[in-house]
Amino acid sequence: MFELLTEKFSNVIEKLKRAKKLDEKVVDEALKDIKIALLEADVHVDVVKEFIEDIKKKIIGQEVIKGLSAGETVIKLLYDEVINILGGEEASSIAKPEKPPAIIMLVGLQGTGKTTTAGKLAKYLKSKGYKVGVASTDVRRPAAAKQLCTLASSIDIPCFVDENEKDALKLTEKVIEDAKKQGFSYIILDTAGRLHIDEELMEELKQIKEKVKPAEVIYVADAMQGQDAINTAEEFHKAVGLTGVILTKLDGDAKGGIALSIRKVIGVPIKFIGTGEKIDALEPFYPDRIAQRILGLGDIQSLIEKMQAAIEEDKAKEMAQKVMNAEFTLEDLREQIRMIRSMGPLENILKMIPGIGAQIKNLKVDEKKFVQIEAIINSMTPEERMKPHIINGSRKKRIAKGSGTTIVDVNKVLKQYEEMKKMMKKFKKSGKMFNPFGKFG
Ligand code: GDP
Numbered sequence: 242m243f244e245l246l247t248e249k250f251s252n253v254i255e256k257l258k259r260a261k262k263l264d265e266k267v268v269d270e271a272l273k274d275i276k277i278a279l280l281e282a283d284v285h286v287d288v289v290k291e292f293i294e295d296i297k298k299k300i301i302g303q304e305v306i307k308g309l310s311a312g313e314t315v316i317k318l319l320y321d322e323v324i325n326i327l328g329g330e331e332a333s334s335i336a337k338p339e340k341p342p343a344i345i346m347l348v349g350l351q352g353t354g355k356t357t358t359a360g361k362l363a364k365y366l367k368s369k370g371y372k373v374g375v376a377s378t379d380v381r382r383p384a385a386a387k388q389l390c391t392l393a394s395s396i397d398i399p400c401f402v403d404e405n406e407k408d409a410l411k412l413t414e415k416v417i418e419d420a421k422k423q424g425f426s427y428i429i430l431d432t433a434g435r436l437h438i439d440e441e442l443m444e445e446l447k448q449i450k451e452k453v454k455p456a457e458v459i460y461v462a463d464a465m466q467g468q469d470a471i472n473t474a475e476e477f478h479k480a481v482g483l484t485g486v487i488l489t490k491l492d493g494d495a496k497g498g499i500a501l502s503i504r505k506v507i508g509v510p511i512k513f514i515g516t517g518e519k520i521d522a523l524e525p526f527y528p529d530r531i532a533q534r535i536l537g538l539g540d541i542q543s544l545i546e547k548m549q550a551a552i553e554e555d556k557a558k559e560m561a562q563k564v565m566n567a568e569f570t571l572e573d574l575r576e577q578i579r580m581i582r583s584m585g586p587l588e589n590i591l592k593m594i595p596g597i598g599a600q601i602k603n604l605k606v607d608e609k610k611f612v613q614i615e616a617i618i619n620s621m622t623p624e625e626r627m628k629p630h631i632i633n634g635s636r637k638k639r640i641a642k643g644s645g646t647t648i649v650d651v652n653k654v655l656k657q658y659e660e661m662k663k664m665m666k667k668f669k670k671s672g673k674m675f676n677p678f679g680k681f682g
Contacts, residue, residue: 242491242492242494242495242497242516242534243282243494243495243496243497243500243531243534243535244495245281245282245495245496245497246278246279246282246495246496246497246501246535247534247535247536247537249274249277249278249281249282250275250278250319250535250536250537251536251537252274252278253271253274253275253278253319254316254319254536254537256270256271256274256312257271257312257313257315257316258310258312258313258316259312260310260311260312261311262311263300263305263311263312263314263315267312268297268300268315271315272293272296272297275292275293275296275319276289276293279292279501281496282496282497282498282501283467283468283496283497283498283499283502284497284498284501284502285468285471285498285502285505285506287505287506288326288501288502288505288506291326291505292322292326295322295325296318296319296322299318299321299322300315300318303318306548307548307551307552307555308547308548308549308550308551308552309544309547309548309551313544313547316536316541316544317544317548319536320532320533320536320541320544323501323528323532323535323536324528324529324532326501326504326505327500327501327504327511327526327528327531327532328504328510328511328526328528329528330528330529331528332525332526332527332528333485333510333511333512333526334512334525335362335366335427335456335457335485335512336456336457336484338371338426338427338456339456341424341425341426341427342374342417342420342421342425342426342427342428343426343427343428343455343456343457344417344427344428344430344453344454344455344456344457345362345427345428345429345430345455345456345457345459346430346432346446346449346450346453346455346457346458346459347359347362347429347430347431347432347459347461347487348432348434348446348458348459348460348461348477348481348483349434349460349461349462349463349473349477350434350435350436350437350438350463350473351434351435351436352434352436352463353434353461353462353463353466353470353489354461354463354489354490354515355431355432355434355461356377356385356388356389356392356431357392357489357515357518357520358461358487358489358513358515358523359375359389359392359429359431360375360389360392360393360395360396360398360520361513361515361520361521361522361523362429362487362513362523363375363393363396363398363427363429364396364398364520364521364523365513365523366426366427366429367396367398371426371427372424372425372426372427373398373425373426373427373428373429374398374399374400374401374420374423374425374427374428374429375389375390375393375398375399375400375401375428375429375430375431376389376400376401376402376413376416376420376428376429376430376431377389377390377400377402377430377431377432378409378412378413378416378430378431378432378433378445378449379409379431379432379433379434380406380407380408380409380412380433381433382433383404385431385433385434386402386404389431390402392520395520396520399423399425401415401416401419401420401428403415403416409433409445409448409449410445410448410449410452413430413449413452413453414452416428416430417453430449430453430455432445432446432449433445438473438476438477443476443477443480443481446477446480446481447480447481450481450482456484457484457485457512458481458482458483458484458485459483459484459485459486459487459512460474460477460478460483460485460486460487460507460509461486461487461489462474462486462487462488462489462499462503463489463490464488464489464490464491464493464494464497464499464500465490465493465494466499467496467498467499468498468499470499470503471499471502471503471506471507474486474503474506474507475506475507478507478508478509483507483509484509485509485510485511485512486503486504486507486509486510486511486512487511487512487513487514487515487523488500488503488511488513488514488515488526489514489515490515491514491515491516492515492516492517492522497535500514500531510526511526512525512526513525513526514526560573560576560577564665565665569661569662569665570626570627571618571621571625571626571627571629571658572618572623572626572627574614574618574658574661575614575615575618575619575626578611578614578615578618579615613644613646613650614654616644616645616646617640617641617644617646617650617651617654618654619643619644620639620640620641620642620643620644621640625640629655629658629659632651632655637651637652
């Protein structure tokens with residue numbers, strides 16, 4: 242999948258990684274390389290133009306991202322932009338069956354993988370716990386309906402057919418009636434395809450849509466057909482109005498042009514991708530995962546890790562400063578505990594305090610204690626966290642109740658916190674090192 246595009250982009254990325262400075266020459270060359278890569282991968286020209294303009298604007302207004310080099314910053318911008326043209330951070334899912342049965346109409350030309358996809362989607366929705374049925378509205382090719390029912394029976398999914406009905410609209414009505422009676426959540430309608438777009442087909446699809454009021458009208462596009470598939474999708478969209486796209490045969494698509502173009506050109510999201518002939522070769526479409534695949538997964542992951550490390554280092558430094566200035570509030574203590582619990586090693590924070598390294602060795606951290614302390618601090622009001630001295634008997638009672646602990650536990654946290662503060666003050670005066678977390682060990 243996308244081998245050609247990945248290869249082209251990996252050249253761009255290698256060059257950027259080597260760039261020491263991001264001067265105009267480096268940026269222009271990178272943009273030129275990206276443009277060529279996209280065009281060679283069969284990405285729609287308008288999409289390429291927009292992509293290059295957007296990323297150029299971003300580079301101009303962007304400072305180097307903390308933790309990254311200049312070249313890596315451009316790679317990160319490129320990654321964000323690829324996610325953007327693929328549809329943004331969120332994967333787009335199938336509409337929920339609010340008024341069951343929710344009808345999913347699959348439309349597209351013959352041979353694109355519509356029937357196979359109907360089976361795959363039925364299996365996918367069934368695995369999510371829905372009662373799913375399939376039906377074919379192709380009255381011209383009985384073999385198509387037969388193929389669908391064979392596929393359905395292999396995955397134990399009911400297939401609604403009526404071989405004697407030769408009117409697609411009437412057939413559809415009957416199918417929906419039956420499905421309603423039997424309490425299906427979803428019915429997947431495999432509509433008729435043709436080798437080329439024709440008026441009669443479009444009219445039939447329009448009428449079916451009018452009749453069944455589908456929750457989704459999904460265009461099944463063969464990724465191998467490149468630009469043709471996009472032009473066809475536009476025609477279908479004009480005639481029947483699409484809600485999404487499923488891209489099939491992505492396993493055989495080295496270029497990736499259609500994956501990168503179709504959402505921008507048609508304006509509807511890619512919902513799933515077909516990655517093989519087998520019935521379970523259907524995956525929800527996650528733009529970030531695809532972007533990582535296109536740009537080289539390892540490269541992107543290491544960038545994200547570097548950025549996170551820089552953010553954590555900043556936070557840790559800020560906290561260490563507070564400890565040294567004895568400004569440490571219960572709010573900070575909670576933040577600290579959350580950080581420790583999310584990142585694990587307390588050492589990361591403590592090692593930022595000069596001279597404390599040697600003391601870390603003897604530090605033992607009891608995770609459960611931290612959970613309890615956090616619960617107690619959570620039950621305080623923001624004012625109580627900033628000014629613990631206002632916490633009187635009735636407040637303590639409320640905090641204990643809210644955190645599922647006892648007044649004794651609340652007192653203990655407050656006392657430990659006060660001791661920490663005292664030690665911090667002493668430490669500030671003496672200039673010696675101390676370990677504020679030893680108390681909680
Ligand atoms: P329809 O005429 O649109 O209903 O197309 P079919 O469902 O009959 O599929 C046409 C051919 O494409 C069949 O040989 C399928 O096995 C194959 N096909 C469908 N989806 C995929 C896919 O995601 N990957 C691959 N490699 N082949 C697929």
